[in-house]
Amino acid sequence: MDVLYFAWVRERIGLPKEKVETDAATVSDLVAELSAREDRYAAAFADLSALRVALDQELSDFDAPLTGVREVAFFPPMTGG
Amino acid sequence: MRIVVQDAPFDLGAEANAFAATDDANGAIVTFTGVVRDLATGDLDIMEIEHYPGMTERALTNIAQEAMERWSLGDVLVIHRHGRLAPGDRIMMVATAAPHRKDAFEAAEYLMDYLKSRAPFWKKEITTSGAEWVAAKDADEDALTRW
Numbered sequence: 001m002d003v004l005y006f007a008w009v010r011e012r013i014g015l016p017k018e019k020v021e022t023d024a025a026t027v028s029d030l031v032a033e034l035s036a037r038e039d040r041y042a043a044a045f046a047d048l049s050a051l052r053v054a055l056d057q058e059l060s061d062f063d064a065p066l067t068g069v070r071e072v073a074f075f076p077p078m079t080g081g
Numbered sequence: 082m083r084i085v086v087q088d089a090p091f092d093l094g095a096e097a098n099a100f101a102a103t104d105d106a107n108g109a110i111v112t113f114t115g116v117v118r119d120l121a122t123g124d125l126d127i128m129e130i131e132h133y134p135g136m137t138e139r140a141l142t143n144i145a146q147e148a149m150e151r152w153s154l155g156d157v158l159v160i161h162r163h164g165r166l167a168p169g170d171r172i173m174m175v176a177t178a179a180p181h182r183k184d185a186f187e188a189a190e191y192l193m194d195y196l197k198s199r200a201p202f203w204k205k206e207i208t209t210s211g212a213e214w215v216a217a218k219d220a221d222e223d224a225l226t227r228w
Contacts, residue, residue: 007131007203008214057136059199073133073201077217080161080202081115081173081193 001066003034005044006075009051012044027053027062030072044074052077082149082157084141086132088164093171100158100176107155109182111189113175119168124208130163130172133201137161144195148177151191151228152184159192161202194224 003020005013024030035042045051053060054073066072085091093114101110117128145157158176166172175192179185204215 004133006133006201007205054133054136054201057133057139059140073136075133075201076203076214077222078198078201079204079215079217080200081197 001069002071003030004071004073006073008076009044009074013040022066024066026066027055027060027064027072030066031062050076082142082145083159084138084145085158085160086134086137086141087160087162090162091160091171091174093174096158096160096174097176100156100178103178104155106180107178107185109179109185111177111179111182111185113189113193115172115174117166117168117170117172120206120208122208124210125168125206126209127207128166128168128170128172129205129207129212130166131203131205132161132163136201137163140200141196144192144199147195148188148191152177152179152188153181154179154184154188157188157192159196161196161200163202191228194221194228197221198225 001020002017004017010016022030022033024033031045035045048062052075053062055064055069056071097112119125141159145159148157155178161173175189177185177188198221206213206215
């Protein structure tokens with residue numbers, strides 16, 4: 001699946017988008033998998049209360065299943081307007 | 082209903098005029114414009130606005146559709162810019178047209194409240210002393226509970 005990062009999450013991880021091969025069942029599982037990879041991921045995902053997640057461009061939550069999901073995006077709370 | 086996400090500036094007067102000219106049944110037109118505000122310190126150089134192409138248009142469309150369902154509206158316009166903006170630049174506008182002003186005002190406020198916390202935009206302030214992401218305010222999230 002495609003994993004996208006925005007704002008300071010993108011800066012901390014150091015890339016806007018990557019393809020990830022995963023069997024993670026939920027968003028939390030995917031976060032754990034990514035955090036175990038490298039410090040920069042662990043740093044970005046250290047405080048999940050400071051993050052939001054979208055699945056296929058719809059806001060979701062960290063308990064949500066990843067079945068059939070093609071695009072996961074992680075970002076801080078939005079500041080539009 | 083029209084949703085526009087662009088990096089180019091928009092002409093507030095032309096947009097408001099075109100929007101107001103649509104339908105005689107709408108006796109009330111409300112427009113709101115957001116402008117890049119210089120910081121209290123007065124040293125803001127650039128406001129950088131990042132967004133999530135695809136999801137942005139989708140989220141704005143959903144918010145506008147929800148407004149059309151909740152209030153008696155003739156039309157809704159949302160324009161939101163991204164990219165590098167300077168103090169005084171117009172970031173975004175919403176406009177609502179309705180037979181009655183209460184619907185037009187309330188729907189415009191609803192659009193603004195939702196757009197602040199539910200549309201995937203992120204602002205970064207670049208000042209003479211560095212760059213910093215704008216943190217979301219609890220008050221903005223709390224504002225959604227009134228709807």
